[in-house]
Amino acid sequence: MTPTEESEKHVDELALETRDLGKRYRRTWGLRGCDLRLPAGRVAALVGPNGAGKSTLMALAAGLIPATEGRIEVLGRVPDGTGCPRGVSFLGQDKPLYKGFTVAETLRMGRGLNPDWDGEYATRLIEEGAIPLTAKVGTLSGGQRTRVAIALALGRRPRLLLLDEPLADLDPLARDEVMKTLMASVADTGTTVLLSSHILADLEDTCDHLVLVAGGRVALSGDVEDLLAAHHVLIGAGDPPLEGVVESRTTGRQSTVLVRAPGAVAPPGWRRETPTLEELVLSHLRVQAAQRSAA
Numbered sequence: 001m002t003p004t005e006e007s008e009k010h011v012d013e014l015a016l017e018t019r020d021l022g023k024r025y026r027r028t029w030g031l032r033g034c035d036l037r038l039p040a041g042r043v044a045a046l047v048g049p050n051g052a053g054k055s056t057l058m059a060l061a062a063g064l065i066p067a068t069e070g071r072i073e074v075l076g077r078v079p080d081g082t083g084c085p086r087g088v089s090f091l092g093q094d095k096p097l098y099k100g101f102t103v104a105e106t107l108r109m110g111r112g113l114n115p116d117w118d119g120e121y122a123t124r125l126i127e128e129g130a131i132p133l134t135a136k137v138g139t140l141s142g143g144q145r146t147r148v149a150i151a152l153a154l155g156r157r158p159r160l161l162l163l164d165e166p167l168a169d170l171d172p173l174a175r176d177e178v179m180k181t182l183m184a185s186v187a188d189t190g191t192t193v194l195l196s197s198h199i200l201a202d203l204e205d206t207c208d209h210l211v212l213v214a215g216g217r218v219a220l221s222g223d224v225e226d227l228l229a230a231h232h233v234l235i236g237a238g239d240p241p242l243e244g245v246v247e248s249r250t251t252g253r254q255s256t257v258l259v260r261a262p263g264a265v266a267p268p269g270w271r272r273e274t275p276t277l278e279e280l281v282l283s284h285l286r287v288q289a290a291q292r293s294a295a
């Protein structure tokens with residue numbers, strides 16, 4: 001393979017790559033020593049405790065803020081920190097929509113601002129949500145406004161979609177509906193998604209890749225299938241397993257141990273189970289929190 005072919009392959013395969021990436025806000029580091037490789041085509045869950053650096057990572061990837069140190073490549077290019085690169089859409093919790101515009105005017109603005117705009121598709125997303133094109137954005141419900149913001153984000157036909165807790169203000173039914181619309185669109189197009197949320201149950205159904213951030217670094221990442229295959233929950237009493245222990249918790253005489261060892265065998269008298277994604281994430285989050293408070 002020639003160096004050019006090598007670099008093209010790299011562009012095709014990774015939607016987002018960071019090396020030793022850091023962002024400092026005055027005295028606080030929002031992110032530091034962050035190494036991440038997100039393969040193209042994945043729907044990735046970005047999880048971590050409050051203040052872990054998720055929004056900072058999203059803002060860096062969306063080109064909204066410049067890095068302080070290290071390197072970030074988005075769709076094979078280095079964002080310049082002055083705005084969303086072509087091919088990337090970002091949707092945060094604050095949806096920057098003009099309340100005085102009608103929905104149709106909002107879509108026209110999308111067309112004016114984006115060279116890759118797919119107006120037919122954006123309008124279809126609005127119509128599927130039964131939102132009148134003549135309604136003023138300021139008169140819409142939170143769920144309807146989210147749908148308009150999603151239509152704007154998807155109308156750009158992004159190759160990478162960054163979603164920073166965009167559904168946090170929606171009721172469970174609206175969240176479920178909007179999530180289905182989103183996931184149907186990305187399944188159709190093969191768009192890579194990085195989605196942050198504190199609601200692990202939402203992520204379990206939709207994501208095939210996990211990025212767990214804690215203390216400004218990536219503590220765990222990989223395809224969900226691989227991560228689940230590499231972890232086991234061992235439940236029993238007596239001598240605990242010694243290899244690959246991530247977390248061990250004891251209630252009464254019974255211990256529940258999460259191990260990261262693909263071929264782990266349960267010790268005599270113990271049983272082995274496959275963890276759910278939620279159990280796996282919670283265990284790693286607890287371990288990270290304990291390590292940080294001990295440091």
Ligand SMILES: Nc1ncnc2c1ncn2[C@@H]1O[C@H](COP(=O)(O)OP(=O)(O)OP(=O)(O)O)[C@@H](O)[C@H]1O
Pocket residue numbers: 025026028029030031048049050051052053054055056057
């Ligand atoms: N604009 C800013 N100015 C100063 N510090 C900031 C700024 N934005 C974030 N930080 C700090 O950077 C760290 C990471 O914040 P960030 O918002 O990226 O975390 P997060 O994982 O998205 O948190 P949450 O889950 O609460 O949304 C925190 O310590 C936060 O206080």
